[in-house]
Amino acid sequence: MVRLLALDPVAIGDLLWTPLLIIILKVVAIFAIGLLVTMFMVWFERKAIAGMQNRIGPNKAGPWGLLQTLADGIKLFFKEDLLPDRADRFVFKLAPYLAFVPAFLVWSVIPLGGDFSDGKNGIVTWFGEQTRVQLADPPVGILLVLALSSIAVYGIMLAGWSSGSKYPLLGSVRASAQMVSYEAALGLSIATVLLLAGTLSTSGIVANQDGFTNWHVVSTGVVPFIIFLLAATAELNRPPFDLVEAEQELVGGFNTEYSSIRFGLFFLAEFMNTVTMSGIIVTLFWGGPQGLFDIPIIPGAIEGTIWFIAKVLLFLYVYVWFRATLPRFRYDQLMDLGWKILIPMSLGWFMLMAALRLGRDQDWNQAVVAIVSAAVLIVCAGLISMAMKVSRANREREGATF
Amino acid sequence: MTAVENIRQTSEGGQEMKPRSEIGARELMREVGAVLRMSEAEAAKLGQLPVDSDEDQTMIINMGPQHPSTHGVLRLMLELQGETVLRCKPIIGYLHTGMEKTGEDLTYLQGGTNVTRMDYLSPLNNELVFSMAVEKLLGIEDDIPERAVWMRMLLSELNRMSSHLLFLATNGMDIGAVSMMLYGWREREEVLRFFQKVTGLRMNHNFIRPGGLAADLPPGWRDDVLEILDMLPPRLEEYDILMTNQPIWRERLQGVGVITASEAMALGTSGPILRSTGVPWDLRRDMPYLKYDQMEFDVIVGSYGDAFDRYAIRLNEVRESMKIVRQILDRMPAGDYRIQNKKVTPPPRGRIDESMEALIHHFKIFTEGFKVPEGEAYVGIESPRGEIGCYIVSDGGPKPYRIHMRAPSFVNIQALPHMMRGGLVADAVAVISSVDPVLGDVDR
Numbered sequence: 001m002v003r004l005l006a007l008d009p010v011a012i013g014d015l016l017w018t019p020l021l022i023i024i025l026k027v028v029a030i031f032a033i034g035l036l037v038t039m040f041m042v043w044f045e046r047k048a049i050a051g052m053q054n055r056i057g058p059n060k061a062g063p064w065g066l067l068q069t070l071a072d073g074i075k076l077f078f079k080e081d082l083l084p085d086r087a088d089r090f091v092f093k094l095a096p097y098l099a100f101v102p103a104f105l106v107w108s109v110i111p112l113g114g115d116f117s118d119g120k121n122g123i124v125t126w127f128g129e130q131t132r133v134q135l136a137d138p139p140v141g142i143l144l145v146l147a148l149s150s151i152a153v154y155g156i157m158l159a160g161w162s163s164g165s166k167y168p169l170l171g172s173v174r175a176s177a178q179m180v181s182y183e184a185a186l187g188l189s190i191a192t193v194l195l196l197a198g199t200l201s202t203s204g205i206v207a208n209q210d211g212f213t214n215w216h217v218v219s220t221g222v223v224p225f226i227i228f229l230l231a232a233t234a235e236l237n238r239p240p241f242d243l244v245e246a247e248q249e250l251v252g253g254f255n256t257e258y259s260s261i262r263f264g265l266f267f268l269a270e271f272m273n274t275v276t277m278s279g280i281i282v283t284l285f286w287g288g289p290q291g292l293f294d295i296p297i298i299p300g301a302i303e304g305t306i307w308f309i310a311k312v313l314l315f316l317y318v319y320v321w322f323r324a325t326l327p328r329f330r331y332d333q334l335m336d337l338g339w340k341i342l343i344p345m346s347l348g349w350f351m352l353m354a355a356l357r358l359g360r361d362q363d364w365n366q367a368v369v370a371i372v373s374a375a376v377l378i379v380c381a382g383l384i385s386m387a388m389k390v391s392r393a394n395r396e397r398e399g400a401t402f
Numbered sequence: 403m404t405a406v407e408n409i410r411q412t413s414e415g416g417q418e419m420k421p422r423s424e425i426g427a428r429e430l431m432r433e434v435g436a437v438l439r440m441s442e443a444e445a446a447k448l449g450q451l452p453v454d455s456d457e458d459q460t461m462i463i464n465m466g467p468q469h470p471s472t473h474g475v476l477r478l479m480l481e482l483q484g485e486t487v488l489r490c491k492p493i494i495g496y497l498h499t500g501m502e503k504t505g506e507d508l509t510y511l512q513g514g515t516n517v518t519r520m521d522y523l524s525p526l527n528n529e530l531v532f533s534m535a536v537e538k539l540l541g542i543e544d545d546i547p548e549r550a551v552w553m554r555m556l557l558s559e560l561n562r563m564s565s566h567l568l569f570l571a572t573n574g575m576d577i578g579a580v581s582m583m584l585y586g587w588r589e590r591e592e593v594l595r596f597f598q599k600v601t602g603l604r605m606n607h608n609f610i611r612p613g614g615l616a617a618d619l620p621p622g623w624r625d626d627v628l629e630i631l632d633m634l635p636p637r638l639e640e641y642d643i644l645m646t647n648q649p650i651w652r653e654r655l656q657g658v659g660v661i662t663a664s665e666a667m668a669l670g671t672s673g674p675i676l677r678s679t680g681v682p683w684d685l686r687r688d689m690p691y692l693k694y695d696q697m698e699f700d701v702i703v704g705s706y707g708d709a710f711d712r713y714a715i716r717l718n719e720v721r722e723s724m725k726i727v728r729q730i731l732d733r734m735p736a737g738d739y740r741i742q743n744k745k746v747t748p749p750p751r752g753r754i755d756e757s758m759e760a761l762i763h764h765f766k767i768f769t770e771g772f773k774v775p776e777g778e779a780y781v782g783i784e785s786p787r788g789e790i791g792c793y794i795v796s797d798g799g800p801k802p803y804r805i806h807m808r809a810p811s812f813v814n815i816q817a818l819p820h821m822m823r824g825g826l827v828a829d830a831v832a833v834i835s836s837v838d839p840v841l842g843d844v845d846r
Contacts, residue, residue, distance in 0.1 A: 332826065
C-alpha cells in the first residue's frame with residue numbers, strides 16, 4: 001500500500017506539519033513555475049524566431065519585452081468571449097480546460113532536480129525531511145504522462161467538433177488522426193527506454209542514467225530518441241507537424257472559433273506542452289537532472305536543477321528552430337511518416353534491444369545475437385516495403401476514386 | 403437573357419458553387435467542360451466524373467475572400483470529400499473597383515496612375531504596356547529616345563525581380579516555411595528602395611508615361627543597381643538551401659497541381675504556368691519589345707507542370723533578370739529620357755518662363771490632355787505573371803474611348819479548378835500560391 005501510494009519519501013510515516021507544508025509548497029511552486037515558464041517560453045520563442053527572421057521581436061513590455069506574454073494575456077482576458085450560434089455550448093466551454101489541465105498535471109511527475117550522485121536516487125533533505133524535487137513520483141509515472149497527453153487530444157478534438165464550423169472540424173479530424181497515430185510511435189520508443197530502466201517511475205528512469213554512457217540516448221542507440229523527438233513534435237502540434245492549426249490552410253484550425261481567454265487557454269496549453277515535452281525528453285533520454293560533471297561550489301541539490309534547465313532550454317531551442325525553418329507536412333505525408341516509417345522502425349528497434357537484453361541475461365554470444373536480430377529486422381523491413389509497393393500498385397489499378 | 407438574369411449570373415450569388423443535388427450530371431459535366439474550354443464529350447473522357455457520388459459524403463467549404471492564403475480577396479468554393487478537393491470554383495469581384503471604366507475618364511497622361519494600381523506587384527509593367535499602347539496609337543513608338551527605352555527595360559526587369567521575390571516569400575509562407583516570407587520581403591525591399599529613389603514611390607509609381615519616363619535616373623543609380631545585383635546571388639543560394647533542397651519542400655510541391663501543355667494553352671494561361679509545362683513561350687523572346695532582341699537570356703521552362711516547376715522557374719527568372727540588368731548597365735546610352743514632341747511631352751520648366759507657346763502647351767497637356775488619333779491598338783508584354791496586354795480604343799479625343807487590360811492573373815486563375823481537382827486542401831493552398839494571382843489584376 002505504501003509502495004503504491006507513497007508518492008514522496010516525505011509523506012512516509014506519521015502525518016506531520018512539516019511534510020504537509022513541504023508538499024503544499026511544492027504544489028504552489030510547481031503551479032507558479034509552470035505558468036512562469038510558459039510565459040517565458042512564449043517570449044523566448046518570439047524573440048528567437050525574430051532573431052532568425054531579421055526582426056526585433058517583443059521589446060516594449062518590460063525589460064527586453066519579457067512581460068509581453070503577460071500583456072497579451074491581460075488583453076485576451078478583456079476581449080469579448082464569443083460563443084458561436086451553432087456551437088455545442090457545454091463541450092465548447094469544456095474543451096479548453098481539457099487541453100489546459102493535462103498540460104499542467106504532467107509537470108507533477110517530472111524530476112526537476114535533485115541529487116542523483118552516489119546512489120542517492122534524487123532524494124534531497126529540506127527542513128530535515130527527505131524529499132524529491134518533484135511533486136509526485138508514482139510508480140506508473142511515465143504511463144501517467146502518456147495518459148494525460150491522450151486526454152489533451154480530446155481537448156483539441158472536441159474544440160474543433162463543438163465549434164459547429166467547417167474549418168475547425170477539418171482541424172479536429174486532423175488532430176484526432178495525427179495525435180492517435182503518433183502516440184503509437186511515441187509509446188513504442190518509450191518502451192525501449194523502459195526496457196533498459198526496468199521501471200515506470202520517472203525518478204527511477206533518471207536514476208538509471210548514471211553517467212553519460214548510461215544516458216538512454218546513448219544506451220538505446222539514438223534511434224528511439226529521434227523517433228521520440230519527431231513523434232513528440234507531432235503530438236505537440238508544433239511545426240512542421242502543425243497541421244491541426246495550419247494557419248495557411250485552415251485559418252486557425254481547431255481554435256478558429258475561439259476568442260478571449262478560451263483561446264488563451266489553448267495557446268497557453270500549447271506552449272506549456274512544449275516545455276513539459278522537452279522535460280520528458282530530457283528525463284527519458286538525457287539523464288534528467290544528472291550532470292556530466294560536478295559544478296564547483298554549487299550544492300548537489302541545486303546542481304541537478306541547473307542541469308535540468310540547461311537541457312530543457314536546448315530542446316526548447318530545437319523546437320523554435322524547427323518552427324523557423326521547416327515547411328509544413330501535408331496530411332497524407334504525415335500519416336505516411338507515422339505509420340510507414342516511425343512505427344515499424346520503433347517497433348523493430350524495440351525488438352532489437354529486447355533481443356540484446358535477453359542475450360545478455362542468458363549469456364549468449366552478443367555478436368551472434370546482434371547479427372541475427374539485425375538480419376531479421378532487415379528481412380522485415382524488406383517485407384514491409386514490398387507490402388507498401390503492392391498496396392500502392394493495387395490502389396493505382398483501382399484508380400483514384402476521388 | 404434579360405437584365406435581371408444577367409445580374410444574377412454575374413453577381414456574387416450567381417457565381418456560387420451549387421451542391422450536387424441541385425445540378426445534374428449534365429450540368430456537372432458542363433462545369434468541368436467549361437473550365438477546360440472543350441466539348442462535353444471531351445470533358446467526359448478527361449476525368450472520372452463522380453456522378454453518383456453521395457451528397458452526404460461531401461462538404462462545400464468556402465475559402466476566402468477572407469482567408470490567410472488566398473492572396474487578397476480571391477474566394478474559392480471547394481467541394482471536399484474528407485480532405486480531397488472534388489470541385490473548385492473561384493469567385494471573383496471582391497476587389498472590383500472599375501478601373502477600366504475609370505480609365506475612360508482620365509486623360510492619357512493620367513492613365514498611368516490608374517493602370518499602375520491594377521497589378522500592384524508589377525506596377526512598372528502595367529505602366530509600360532499602357533504607355534506602349536498609347537504610343538502605338540500616336541504613332542510615335544519608333545521615336546522614343548534610346549535612353550528611355552533602356553531605362554524602361556531596366557525598370558521592368560527590376561520589377562520582375564521584386565515581383566518574383568515576393569512570390570518566393572508568399573510561396574514559402576503558404577507551404578509553412580514562415581521565415582521565408584520575411585527573407586523574401588527583405589530582398590524585395592532592397593529593390594523597392596531603388597524604385598523609391600528613382601521614382602519617388604515604392605509602388606504605384608506612374609513613372610513610365612506615354613512618350614518616355616517622368617524623370618531621368620538619379621545620380622548614383624548605377625551603384626545602387628550594382629549593390630542589388632551583388633546582394634542577391636548569395637541570398638538566392640540561401641533560398642536554395644532553405645527551400646529547393648529541402649525534402650519536405652520538394653514533397654509538398656512536386657506533383658502537386660499538375661497541368662499539361664495542351665490544357666494550359668486551352669485555358670489561355672501564360673507566364674510561369676505555361677512555361678512550367680515545357681512550352682518556351684516568353685514574349686520577351688518570341689515577340690520582342692523594347693530592346694529585348696539584343697539581350698542575352700534564357701527562357702526558363704519546366705518539364706512536369708507542377709507547383710515545384712513554377713517555383714523553380716520564378717526563382718531562376720530572378721537570376722535571368724539579373725543577367726539582363728547587367729547587360730543593360732553595360733549598354734545604357736546617354737540621351738533624353740522622353741520624346742521631345744511638344745504635343746505629347748510637357749515643355750521643360752525653363753521654357754515656360756520664356757515662351758508663351760510653351761506655357762500654352764503645358765497648360766493644354768495638363769488640363770485637356772493630348773489628343774490621340776482615332777483607332778485601336780493592342781500591345782502585349784511579358785509581365786512577371788504572364789502576358790499582360792493593353793487594348794485601347796481612341797475616338798480621337800484626349801481620353802480613351804475604351805481601355806481593356808488582358809490581365810495575366812485573371813486568365814491564370816481559370817486554371818485553378820483544373821489544377822486542384824483530386825488534390826488535398828493543403829495542395830489547394832500550394833496551387834493558389836504557385837499561380838501567384840494578384841487580385842487587383844484579376845478584378846480591375
